[in-house]
Amino acid sequence: MERLSRSRDADLARRELVQARGRGAQSNRSGRFEPHQRDSFDDGWGSVEPMPLFETVEHMERAKSIITSNDSPDIGFERSINAYRGCEHGCSYCFARPSHAFLGHSAGIDFERDIYVKTNAVEALKSEFAARNYRPKPIAMGTNTDPYQPAERKHKLTRGILEVMLETRHPVMITTKSALIARDLDILTELAGLGLVKVAMSVTSMDHKLSRKMEPRASSPARRLEAIRLLSEAGIPTAIFASPMIPAINDMELERILDAGKAQGAISAQMILLRLPGEVRDVFREWLLRHFPDRVRHVLSLVRDTRGGKDYDSRWGTRMTGEGPYATLLRQRFEKARDRYGLEAKLAGLRTDLFEAPKLESKQMSLF
Known part of the structure; x- marks a missing residue:
């Protein structure tokens, strides 16, 4: 801690972290749009008490629209759906955390605790699909928050959306780190038979203990691999x-992860380097301080080496891969392992020619 206090990250040495079991974030610092900033500190009288165990709070909301469009040149989709805002999986590194600030929440524990449920997601999707000018393109799910996070067990919005995809013959891509996806094998199998679905399972570590620290409420590595087998x-x-x-945290497992995925039937592999946009920087640094205090300086030094000396570089084309010697070596390791295990660089494209717009019941009352 003494060395840390004299480093670029000296502010961490003065922070009081919370004890919140089952959460990834170690604090609940104010969101950027909140009128007042709050932070805990020890005044010398031992007045800092552990924060209570946070229970998840669900907020029901109705979405005006459900399909989001983007024109980013370095991601593989133009349209996406997120039926939930916030994510209970609690990954400290999640790049979606800053979005919670727009709701008046913290990107810390609030992001994992305050989950917004778009109760009319299925209805909104049907309405957008029924529009006269709608033209089908693959829709990605799991781009901001996980479509199979714990709230999905109760609300089943993702399943409802997939039912609409099957009904209308619309292509969909899913990214998740939850074994709950196996619940929907019946729908996914039919979609696959029509060339309308592909799935990516995120596995960050084969070490159960490390995985629990990184993603406290996500499925275990073993269950994710089992889901890959069932899907395949x-x-x-x-x-x-x-x-x-993450440099010096899970990067040594890269080849092992790809090998395990291949053994369970995965046919493609991808890799993304740690990203720390906006408030994610502080959430991740505090997580490091909690779980790996002896590696804080080393990990952050390697991260900055891949970002031109900064914590994050948002430039298209490099934000996913980073630059510099470490990033280059990691990319070379990945490509060699991918080739060794016979994994493709990407999954095949999906069909868009089968789409059938849904027929909505008219709300206009008959005159007779």
């Missing part, structure tokens, strides 16, 4: 995502 056996094109790779 059902004929659903499945990739394994070794993402994110």
